[in-house]
Amino acid sequence: MSEENDRKSAQVSGDSTETVKLPDLYTAMAGICYNNSHSTSSKSDENKGLVDTHPDSTVTKQHQAIDSQDDKKSVQNTVVSTVSDISDSQNYHVPEQAKSQPPSSSNHPLPNFSTWDQLPCPSLQNYPGSQILNPLAAAAAQYSEYYNLSSRSTGMVYEDWQYPVYYSNYYDNPADVAKYCEQQKHMDVNFDKTKLSTENLSQDSIVDRSCSTPDLVLSVLQMENQIKGEINGKDRLNHWYSPVSSPDCSPITGIPITAESPAPSTEQDSGFFSEDPVSPIFMSHKQTVTQLEETNQKYYVYVPESNEDWKNYHHINPVPLMCSDMTRKMVNKSAMLSGWKPGPGYPMYPPEVLSRNPGFKQDSDNWQVSKYPQFSMGKGHKSGLKTKAVRPTRCATPIPSTITSTGQVQSDKITSSLPSNMMEAHTAANKISQEMHSVQALSPLEKSTKDIVNGFINRKPTLISTVKPSLPTKRKLEAIDEKNVKRVRHNEPLNQQGISVMQRWYEQNHENPYPSKQDKEDMARLGGISVTQVKSWFANKRNRTNNTRPKVHKRNVEEKLLELCHQLASDARKSTLDNAFVIQQLSAIIDEHHQVPH
DNA sequence: GAGCATGATTGGAG
């Protein structure tokens, strides 16, 4: 690995001693793991065959207590690894004997469960000193495609990308599938409903939605494997992208989620491709309505208050079916070790239904924004028919009917512009949501959890659209519109990870603080910000530290002139300088000045 | 409210 790669790896992995536990497949996919800094360092020999032992691998008494409660349940393998291991599939090693040597449940660091329903509600658990981390963030951060894809969401998203998520959210029973197919047929989008097979759905799945999110995820992973045949030789390429967007969830920084954490979906990384990796743990059948003072919008925030709620998590969880290749590897490996297989009851989508738009260039190693403009129209889609991406999540979904100010205008515009089927689904989602869940205040959760929840409640609103708001070209025009539209701040503070990444680079390159395009892209990716933000940050940084080329040169010229003046003053007493020498020195400085571009 | 820090934007230069 090159030195640069080493550096990048170090940046991604953060503290090399940091321990991240992947409790199991399910929690991994939920983007949750626990980094327990207060735990004891006990790891029995029994587990050594299973885990990638690490000096900091830890087990808490609390975990053990939980474990003991679940001892009777079937044992799941637990993978404990360092972040760097997770970040690098090659290092993500699980010993061979793990397959034949199940862990001792008494030493199992986290709750055992073999099905989704057995996973205790995370928000009810109190892991002292634990932080919510997201190992997938680090893994996904290495894939520039993820970010590029997100950043080039210029307002139009090809319909292909909507189907998987859309379908999975709202049409998970045969009746819905049929309805959906009918709608598609009606829309004349050259839609072949046979591609949406329902044969795997049991008749009673209408009421028994037994397919959990992990089921779904692995279905997609299986599908991804099929798709992957189309793109042989493209190691970096993934058809699905990790639902990771909030850098502060990442073990890169180890920063826990707080009220200051950025919204999972921002203007810079459109929500569709970067679903909130954390909020799912707060989504369940309980909801609270919070009025955001700034926007006067109401948001539902789902908070699991019981294990029962948590069990029902997948009923409303719209985790996008996107994952990085690394995620796939991780999940597949975990699934393999646990012997877990996708459960019945969920339709398998053939690749052609979900494949990337045909405009995608497969033959280039440089998949860059500038080269490949936003999704071109391809076969199977009516020319000119593009739809705005809908963020089909019910986490923090604005309720248009209750919005009275700025946000309402925005939301209504978005929803009313949706295709009828999406509009219907969106409405239905909210309706179902309201029917299913009574509005009530947060119950007394553990303080840490409550704080985190409040963080989400108070975070910036997430538009249901991924469409990057089109800003007026003139700010003064914006001001005029302010009469009715409350301005959305354009200078949201950058996340700490992004700043630290750029700061580090700047300090290391103080003499030449001009990152290359690749450097900028790397920093953007690692920092979870856009390339534009990187550019802007460096421009401001250079300017405000008087480190721009013109300023540096001016300073150099001034210093040389000053030095010459000192020399003149000094040598005047000695009378050793003649006019010719002074002129020569001044000319040299002037010549140098003219050579430097401004 | 002033002062400051910071992020974004603008228009010009190259």
Added chain:
DNA sequence: CTCCAATCATGCTC
């Protein structure tokens, strides 16, 4: 396109 300087916009502190 990048870079720059100026400026705008916003939030924070006092």
